[in-house]
Amino acid sequence: MIYAVWLPLLVPLLAAPVAKRVAARLAPHTAAWTLTLTAGALAFCSTLALGMLLTAGALRLAPIAALDDIKPHWLGAEAWWTIPASIMAAGALAFSAVSALRRLARQRRELRDARARTGPTAGDLYVHAHDHPYAYALPGRVGGSGTIVVSSAMLRALPADERDVLFAHERAHLSARHHLFLSAAQLTASLHPALRMLREPLEFHLERWADESAAEAVGDRQLTARAIGRAALASQASRREPHRPSLVLGATTGPVPRRVLALLSAPVDTHPRSAGRAWRVVAAALLCCLAVSGASALHAAADLHSDVEAAEMHHGGHGADADHATR
Template sequence: MIYAVWIPLLMPFLAVPAARRLADALTPVRAVLLLTVTGVGLALCGLITLVLLVVPGATRLSVVHALAELVRPLAGAAPAAAVPLSAGALALLLTCAVAVTRAARRHWRELGAAPPSDGPVDGELTVLRDSRPDAYALPGRPGTPGRIVVTTGMLRALGPAEREALLAHERAHLVGRHHLFAAVAEAAALCHPALRALCAPMRYALERWADEAAASAVGDRRIAARAIGRAALATRAAASAPSPRPPAALAAVAGPVPRRVAALLGHGSVRPRTGRAAAAVLLVCVAVSGAAALDATSDLHSGIEAAQSGHR
């Protein structure tokens, strides 16, 4: 346990460079799924590690010592190191728990919190009478349909075919429940600082997923690319006025739009070799982290059994 317990805390730092190359090297759907597995796997292994670090110092407390029926202290758990280390690990665990809980509650409040409509409402589509060009998908709570919100300023900025592509993009966010993937990446980032670097690739991959869905819906990749580019330019031209867009919203004009447009036009094609290499690195990081967490857990269990029997 002495060495294995630290591996899950170090693996996220090795995974980050591969994650940054993943979004451009794989198809968007595969990139999203792999980033989700990576974030969840590494975050869980890190939390398990913190729990394992708490136990040796906790057994120094008389109450825990009695409940665990220990005849002697755990081997290698010297008070000078074990107690401060356990206290620090416990503080980190509590910090993660509080941060994730707050983020979950904030996300729940934001779901479905669309601004009141002062224009036409057609099923999932809400039109706001606002000269500022904007459009976004606002997911709803479970059992509640999400909404596509678009301003009259955005509708005037695009042609009919471009409007169709833009709405198809936002609809793809709702159908794919993309906000859940973004929320998972945010939660993982709250559990380990290195995993914050997964949020940007995740957001980019989600937008690329919706871009491809829009191109498929209108049957023309150039129209989809033009719609995204013109929408971004219109939004940027009116950037002096603050947008009423809720924090939970997913918008077609978010992220690195030039990269997304280039990908739609075929200038940023998928690179299978790079994608396979990056995916392999991420999966190895998750596997090694999981194996190390299991090994450290088994070692701790053996140490507790030895302490209970009094054998060294």
Template sequence: MIYAVWVPLLMPFVAVPAARRLADALSPVRAVRLLASTGLGLALCSLLALALLVVPGATRFPVVSALGELVRPLSDAAPAVAVPLAAAALALLGGCAVAVARGARRHWTELHRAARPPAYARGELAVLRDSRPDAYAMPGRPGTPGRIVVTTGMLRALDPAERDALLAHERAHLRGRHHLFIAAAEMAALCHPALRSLRAPMGYALERCADEAAASAVGDRRIAARAIGRAALAARAAEGAPQLRPRTALAAAAGPVPRRVAALLGRSSPRPRVGRVAAAAMLACLVVSGAAALEATSDLHSSIEAAQGGGAQH
């Protein structure tokens, strides 16, 4: 356990360079799924490692030792080392738990507010009378479809074909429940600092998913690319104004727009070989992290059994 328990805490730092390549090297859908699954998996393994670090130091206290029916300490390390290490791990574990609980509550609150239809809503589409150009997908609670919010300023900035592409983009966010993937990346980032670097690739891959859906819906990749570019330029012109969209919303004008436009126009394309290498590296990090966490758990269980059975020999 001495060495294995540290592996899940270090693996996220190794996985981050591969994660940065996934969004460009793989198809958007595959990149989103891989980033979400590996991010959550690495976060859970790191939390388990912190929990395992707490136990040996905690058993140095007579009350805990008596509850576990231990006749000797689990660790050969001196109390001056084991107890502070356990205290630090417990503090980090508690901090992660509080941060995740607050993040989940904030996300649910924002979804609850978004579920209330505003006065200007008409079914799926809500047109807001505002000169500031903006458009975003407002997700709904489970069982509710959510809605697309667009300002009159954004509608005036685009021609009819571009409006159709923009609305198709936001509709793809709602149908794909993309806000859940963003929430997963946020929760993983709260569990391990290195996993914060997954949020940017995840956001880019989700926007690329919606871009491709918009291009398919209007039947013209150039129109979709033009709509995204013009929407971003219009929104940037109003950057000094207060932002309208909530945290949970996803918008076509967000993220690295030039890269997205280039991908739609075929100026950049998925690189299967790089993608396979990056995906294999991400999955390898997850497997190694999980295996190390299981090995550390097994070692701790064996140590507890040995410490409990030590009295039978006297």
């Protein structure tokens, strides 16, 4: 446990930038899943490592060790860093827990307030009489389908065929539940600071996912690119956009020029056999990072469990000796 417990805390510093490079070569929906699952796995392993550091130090305290009928010195020689590391782990876990809970509460509050401001809808569409061109996908409650919120100014800025693209884009966000990806990214970033760098690329790939879905729905990639570009230009012309929840996505968010360029370019073949050697090396590095993080966390947990079992056996042996002496 001496070395293994630290690896899950350090691996995200390398794995996060590697994951960004891997995702850049994948199809948008695959990239979004890759980034989200990678962040979740790394956050889980790092949190588990902090928990083991806290437990290892806590068991060195006589009152806590007594709860398991063992004595601290039965756990073996105490390393000088055990108690300080335990204190720091406790602080990090407390800070992470508070940050995650506050983030979750803010997400729910923002969505609740946004839904409260939404008036009568025509199907899944709510048109807000506002002079700022904007549009976004507002997730519904659990089991709900959500609402496309669009301003009257945005509808005036786009011709009819480009409005269809806009609506298809926002419906893709709602149907694929993209806000859950963003929520997971925000919560994992609360558990490990290095995972914050995955949010921006995740937003980009989620927008690209919706772009590709819209292009497939209308059957015209150039029309989709034109609609996304025109909507973004209209939105940039005004700075009076109402506040919107941090979990909602819209056609005008993210690096729009890159998205338009991707739509105007031929779709990239993302089959592993077509990937270059450099990309395969990077992908292998990401898998290695995940494997090392998971294996190290399990190894440290097994070591801690073995130490506690040995201490309990030591306690049992002392109990048997005491009974023998009494007789």
